[in-house]
Amino acid sequence: MESLILSATRFIPAQNREMSGVVRSFQSSFYGKEIGNKLFVSKDVDTQRRSRATITSLFGRKVKKATVVPTVVPDPDYRIPVVLLGLAGGLGYTDNLLAAAPVGLLGLLLLFQTTRVRFVFDNEALEVKVGKELDESGENVFVGGKNRWKYSTFVNWELWWPNFPVLVYFKETQTKPEGQVHFFPVIFNGKQLYDIMVERAGPSQTSGPK
Template sequence: MEIALFSPPPSFVSAHYHKCDAFRSKFPCSSTGKLLYSNSHSTRNAGTTPTRRALISSVLDQKAEKETVIPDPDYRIPVALFGMAGGFVYADNLVAAVPVGLLGLLLLVQATRVRFVFDKDALEVKVGDQLQESGENIFVGGKNRWKYSTFVNWELWWPSFPILVYFKETQTKPEGQIHFFPVIFNGKQLYNALVERCGPSKTSGPS
């Protein structure tokens, strides 16, 4: 009795489904909750010419090239240095423990604040979550921003456990300027960004 009372009459069900059929190309059907645009979308794509598809693909590729990549911070090197410092302390070698521990602390702080930012044109070193300007390079001068077109070569040491990233560029000085940075970023992300923007290196990527 309750089923009969609360079930809609057959004529209502039929009208409901006819209404869904009539408007399914424009509106979601209440019985499925899904937008039924697939047929009309496929029909439009079927008529797309190869030239138009190539143009769309080219536009998408250009957008992908313009994406900014910021490798995640990595704390393995500071942690390893702290472990070494602890080992020196255990061996009662404070002369070695102090500088190694201080270096680990410095790299830990730098890993929380320094960022490599790969934009569409250049690699730039920025600071903090707000990506503030890092100022001039304290060693060679000039802004910490280098265009990919000026990169001569680059390497990661060592690929299986990257510790240092090296690159040489001709933007700072025509004969070439060498830079070394500790790898306080995700090694794989850093390697992939460098390969994509600056071309391949001589070494293999980090495992």
């Protein structure tokens, strides 16, 4: 449409200034169309080009979005306490009460802890919390300090044993500069625990649980 209008102006007699003015007015209206949601009315083609370039620069710029790191809480896993309670029952059935008592107590303790203790992996640290509301667990009874450790302070970690994870071990330098070792029974989903540890704390020497 624009090319047709421009071609038509070449055949208009120079003396017909009134008709030429109408055509130029129509051309001006055409160039004043809405571009990029902005209305530009200009008599100068160079000005229009600069305006279009400004719009391209404004709307063509890529804006980086902040990466959202979700908080992950592995599901509880009751296999270890169930196995311990079953073993205690078997020992009691064979009248081996001396061994059945501590194994049974440990099974009951882990069963209780499985219902309330959670590993919470947020964007910067692993924290041990308790209860459905994920309340703070207070200070560590063995080494002191809050039960929260930044991933950046992890020196090493392992999951024993991958096929039937029983213990998770990690060493961090947040509690003390020379490093502090922690052991926790795996009362959580072992596969979920392994995957999130690899993602947040880096790879381990152990293979993933099946």
